[in-house]
Amino acid sequence: MARVFVITGPSGVGKGTLIKHLLERVPELELSVSATTRGPRPGEEHGVHYHFLDPAEFDRRVANGAFVEHAEYSGRHYGTLREELDRRTAAGHPVVLEIEVQGARQVRTAMPEAVQIFIVPPSTDTLRQRLVGRGTDDEQQVASRLEVAVSELAAQDEFAYKVVNAELDAAVDELVDIVRREMVLA
Numbered sequence: 001m002a003r004v005f006v007i008t009g010p011s012g013v014g015k016g017t018l019i020k021h022l023l024e025r026v027p028e029l030e031l032s033v034s035a036t037t038r039g040p041r042p043g044e045e046h047g048v049h050y051h052f053l054d055p056a057e058f059d060r061r062v063a064n065g066a067f068v069e070h071a072e073y074s075g076r077h078y079g080t081l082r083e084e085l086d087r088r089t090a091a092g093h094p095v096v097l098e099i100e101v102q103g104a105r106q107v108r109t110a111m112p113e114a115v116q117i118f119i120v121p122p123s124t125d126t127l128r129q130r131l132v133g134r135g136t137d138d139e140q141q142v143a144s145r146l147e148v149a150v151s152e153l154a155a156q157d158e159f160a161y162k163v164v165n166a167e168l169d170a171a172v173d174e175l176v177d178i179v180r181r182e183m184v185l186a
């Protein structure tokens, strides 16, 4: 059975950045494209970065059991489509899910064999700086994401692996090591 890697941690910690490097270093890995009801940011494409769904369509898919997990985050809905995951694992590809903590917990219950990795910021100040520096969220979104981050950080010990994203190259190396080790164990 192909491995499933859950990568979680607060918004702005660097999950997307780390995963981009991880996919370059471990090319057999595939990223599951999530669904969301939030609107696309500049440069984000439907079906590539997310499946952008309106709330009614998202709810319809929830009712149809189309999601492996789904959660509300900062006033929007996000979820992993079963089809996205199954298509890849059935083809033998190890898969990465980049999801928030509530979703990671649901995956832990549904798929205890999935490898769970929590990305930790060096400090909450650094997290704030990264969120603001990314420039994709307005002041209200930054505040809401930082508020959620407090409870997400409190959950970090639930996760099998923790990687501190201080220096990027070191964090990528650590992530690659974990993924390669777990792929051998699969």
Ligand code: ADP
Residues within 6 Å of the ligand: 009, 010, 011, 012, 013, 014, 015, 016, 017, 018, 130, 131, 133, 134, 165, 166, 167, 168, 169, 171
């Ligand atoms: P997430 O996907 O967790 O929300 P991003 O990958 O979008 O986070 O990263 C948030 C911001 O922090 C981006 O501007 C990114 O370039 C920056 N960043 C990520 N990792 C590091 C790092 N190790 N050092 C400095 N900046 C980083």
Ligand code: 5GP
Residues within 6 Å of the ligand: 009, 010, 011, 015, 034, 035, 038, 069, 070, 071, 073, 078, 079, 080, 081, 098, 099, 100, 101, 102, 103, 104
């Ligand atoms: P963003 O709006 O910054 O793209 O994502 C906000 C949060 O939603 C991030 O913590 C991200 O990891 C999470 N997220 C993205 N896709 C999913 C998903 O499919 N399920 C869950 N539960 N969270 C997701």
